[in-house]
Structure formats: structure tokens, C-alpha cells
Amino acid sequence: MSGRKQEGIDRYALVHRHHPTYRQADLFAPFAVGNGEFAFTADITGLQSFPENYDVPLGTQSQWGWHSSEGNNRYQRSDLRPQMYDTYGREVGYYVDGKEQEQAFHWLRQNPHRLQLAQIGMRLLNSDGRMVSLGELTQIEQTLDLWQGMLTSRFMAGDVPVTVQTCCHPSSDQLSFRIESALLTQGRLEIAIGFPSPTQDAEAWADDVGLNWNREEDHESELTQTGGTEAVFIRTMDEDGYKVAASWSLRQHRTRRQAPVPHRSSGRNRGSGV
Structure with missing residues (x-):
């Protein structure tokens, strides 16, 4: 045995060397943040902005969020x-x-099945008012800091840079997003929140994995603006329900419900960061 003193492991350096980074969207393996009881799967924007392009669901789930369609005891x-x-x-x-x-x-x-609690994404607009597509994003760099649990996403939407930081509270069901971009000042970036149907009605297992945007009559989403920088969404379905509280910084925010789609809302800030 050597008489030399054994040096301890530099755990921070060890973990830091292995932070995964994407420089293009991986449609089969998006990053996620969570705390073991609550999780949010993010696309290359750091939110859930392009779910239709991904081959796996971009969802938000928890350990407590379960639901039985048409009631808990329909069949035994x-x-x-x-x-x-x-x-x-x-x-x-x-x-x-x-x-x-x-x-x-x-x-x-x-049944019971785990609920998809919400889908939270960005709507990005080109200078001519068209929606920016996933393929139009350039200079992508997305890194998941395994030590801090922080997901940092950088990309260009047209000629405008966007930076998004995404994280989950370590012990409660809370998400935080920090968005920095001149698109906010220009009114070309909105935050969109959608609530999928809780119903699973497909007989094929593969068809039950994704988010169900049909069956709007099976659930209710009530938006309550509780203040200039806060809002609460009250979700009701069969015998179950939950609330989603949202808060934001910045002035001149406008929250609106997407008519005629009853389970989607969006908001826009006027400023360079939120």
C-alpha cells in the first residue's frame, strides 16, 4: 500500500465535465427538469414550444396527479x-x-392514469408576423447543468437572440423560467399555456401515451386574474381537480384566453426579460 495521502474526489468538477449539451433538437430525447416528485420535459427552447415536432410527449407530470375517466369506480x-x-x-x-x-x-x-398537468411554451413571431418554426431556429445551444438542475437554452429566432433558463423547485411543484430577448420588447414573443384533456380513450397503448387535445367537453379550465402579475387556472375533470398558479415580473403584461379554444391561454410582456 502506498503511504501517500489519498486525495478526495472533486465532485463538482466530476459532474461539471458531464453536463449534456445539444446544438440541434433531438426529437427523441428532450431534456427534463424535476425533483423526483414533479417533472417538466422541455424542447430545445427550454419550454414546450414545438410539441408537434417531437416524437415523445412534452409534458408536465407529478406523483399526485392521477385521474380516472368518468369517475373512480366506473368498473371493478x-x-x-x-x-x-x-x-x-x-x-x-x-x-x-x-x-x-x-x-x-x-x-x-x-385508469387511473397519470395526468398531463399543462403544456407551457413560447409563440415566436417573425418580423412579418408569421409563426417561427422549429427549423428556423439557428445557433442552438442547450445545456443541462446536472449540479444545479438548471437548463439553459440559447438560440436565434431570425436575427434576434433568445436565452431561456428553466428550473424546478427542489421540494415543491414549482417551475421557474427566465426569458431574455428583444422579441419581448417588440411584442413578438408570447407565453402560451394549454391544458390537454385528461381522458384516455384509445384502445392501442401507443395512442394513449401522448397528450390528448380532443374531448374538450371532458374538462374545464377557468382563468382567474388575481393581480397585475398573477393568475390562477382552476382545472376540473370528473371527480378530480387541481390549480395552476402563475406569476411573472415585468410591466404591461396582457393575459388572454385563446378563443375559440377553451383550454389555452397566452400572455405577452413588454420588456427585454421576464
């Missing part, structure tokens, strides 16, 4: 007929066949 296991198999000389029932019992079979498979 006793409503199903198992398929019997011989297992070492004894008959064992498995619930693997939905034939002639489709409604109960698929409802029990799908």
Missing part, C-alpha cells in the same frame, strides 16, 4: 372475465383478452 375487476390458463396443473386466470368485454377491459387498463 369483478366486471371482467379472465382467460384461464393451465399453470402446473391448476387453472389460473389472466385478464389478457378484451373480447366481448371491451369497455370494462380497456377502462381498467387505462
